[in-house]
Amino acid sequence: MTAIGLMGLGVMGANLARNMADHGVRLALYDPAAGVADRLAADLGDKGTACATPAALVAALPAPRTIFLLVPAGAPTDAAIESLRPHLAAGDVVIDGGNAFYRDTARRQARCAEAGVHFLGFGVSGGAEGARHGPAIMAGGDGDALARLAPVFTAIAAKAPDGTPCFARVGNGAAGHFVKTVHNGIEYAHMQLIAEAWHLLRRLLDVPHEEIRDLFARWTRGALSSFLMECAVRALDTLDKDGTPLIEHIVDTAEQKGTGQWTANAALEYGVAAPTLAEAVHARCLSALREMRQTAVASLGSPTMDFSGDRRALIAALERALLSANIAVLAQGFALIRAADAEHGWGVSPATVARIWRGGCIIRSTLLEPIAEAYTATPDIENLLLDRTLWRRVAAGDAEWRQVVVTAVAHGVPVPAFSSALSYVDGLRTGRLWADMIAAQRDIFGQHGFARFDAPGRHHADWAPLDLSSPAAGS
Numbered sequence: 001m002t003a004i005g006l007m008g009l010g011v012m013g014a015n016l017a018r019n020m021a022d023h024g025v026r027l028a029l030y031d032p033a034a035g036v037a038d039r040l041a042a043d044l045g046d047k048g049t050a051c052a053t054p055a056a057l058v059a060a061l062p063a064p065r066t067i068f069l070l071v072p073a074g075a076p077t078d079a080a081i082e083s084l085r086p087h088l089a090a091g092d093v094v095i096d097g098g099n100a101f102y103r104d105t106a107r108r109q110a111r112c113a114e115a116g117v118h119f120l121g122f123g124v125s126g127g128a129e130g131a132r133h134g135p136a137i138m139a140g141g142d143g144d145a146l147a148r149l150a151p152v153f154t155a156i157a158a159k160a161p162d163g164t165p166c167f168a169r170v171g172n173g174a175a176g177h178f179v180k181t182v183h184n185g186i187e188y189a190h191m192q193l194i195a196e197a198w199h200l201l202r203r204l205l206d207v208p209h210e211e212i213r214d215l216f217a218r219w220t221r222g223a224l225s226s227f228l229m230e231c232a233v234r235a236l237d238t239l240d241k242d243g244t245p246l247i248e249h250i251v252d253t254a255e256q257k258g259t260g261q262w263t264a265n266a267a268l269e270y271g272v273a274a275p276t277l278a279e280a281v282h283a284r285c286l287s288a289l290r291e292m293r294q295t296a297v298a299s300l301g302s303p304t305m306d307f308s309g310d311r312r313a314l315i316a317a318l319e320r321a322l323l324s325a326n327i328a329v330l331a332q333g334f335a336l337i338r339a340a341d342a343e344h345g346w347g348v349s350p351a352t353v354a355r356i357w358r359g360g361c362i363i364r365s366t367l368l369e370p371i372a373e374a375y376t377a378t379p380d381i382e383n384l385l386l387d388r389t390l391w392r393r394v395a396a397g398d399a400e401w402r403q404v405v406v407t408a409v410a411h412g413v414p415v416p417a418f419s420s421a422l423s424y425v426d427g428l429r430t431g432r433l434w435a436d437m438i439a440a441q442r443d444i445f446g447q448h449g450f451a452r453f454d455a456p457g458r459h460h461a462d463w464a465p466l467d468l469s470s471p472a473a474g475s
């Protein structure tokens, strides 16, 4: 029987322990909080052994040992590794299953490698329920060490609709944690799109709560089927104690723990256009400025939200716009994964990533199937929007998407995700952009040079002096 050590027995750790025990894994358990490991061990019966110290945890396992960490990212993860290190031997494996920053994972891999210990970074998605009944697991690190553990993690992972386990080695090094970070960036953007659709329906169109609930339920049964849409239906189905919809009592600020910001930072760092992934983070930041927004409303006033257009048409348009924008968001996320992979040489297969995102994880949706097919057919396709099947789906909602953005803008309703995703798509298929003017300005003030259509290499110009007194020659 496989034996694994689990360190960090919060909700995620404890649920993973139960999931593993259900699959016949024997667990050595450690948590720094008194009594936690004992209680879980008692729950797990002959599958669980409580250990009082990190040294005892290591000692309870047969060599080569496997220890799974589920501790908060950052300093607590470093502290956990350091508490184990003196007791580990060459060939042992330590897995970090937290939402770690991928560069920290690379650093920890190098540190553990000094002692011949394999450090693997697992992106685990699906929240507490997923941990208990089947998460999606994006594994990164040494192939041999991972191959040894694959049967256990394949068994505990979620299954995609076609029954395929949602566990895979997505690449070397820190690939697992990077892919999980981008997963969360996509999660932020998809959540933001649903929130914007809700906001337009509720506050611009004044659609009654029950109708929005039914609409979302219908969308969830159709092409927009996704776990996050299901969450939105549940959010609207939940009533407060007084019988009114709970959502009407929830303060309009969204918190964040940092993975969305890491995704946006990575997009900037690798020079990848991922505007909607970044906008979703900015949108949360804007939402958090609640007091300031109230002050601004009092002193600047709010845009009027008087809608006198065709409500039915806009509601129908929203459904199509949401599908198109969701695909554009996924295109941005996959472009970012490909760019980081090119830099680090992790060997990530986008088709594998899409396949394991079909089940268990927060961004699971029916869209991942055609994406997996697109990358299987053309593994090096530069952007998902170049896939004919996906593009047809985006293009089918083109007019409706514009209608949603135009209407929102005309009425002063902020739709940062819908509008940035549309600009992304439009920018991608504009042969000649505005950047000629940027290149000219850079050369004027900084002699940075520019490229010409008609001659290779870098060029500078002898720019005209400023003369505002007369019309330009020829005008």
Ligand code: 6PG
Pocket (backbone or CB within 6 Å): 099, 124, 125, 126, 127, 184, 187, 255, 256, 257, 258, 259, 260, 361, 362
């Ligand atoms: C998952 C989730 C999980 C967590 C988010 C929330 O895949 O299971 O993404 O990791 O719920 O990190 O992130 P924020 O608190 O930043 O919204």
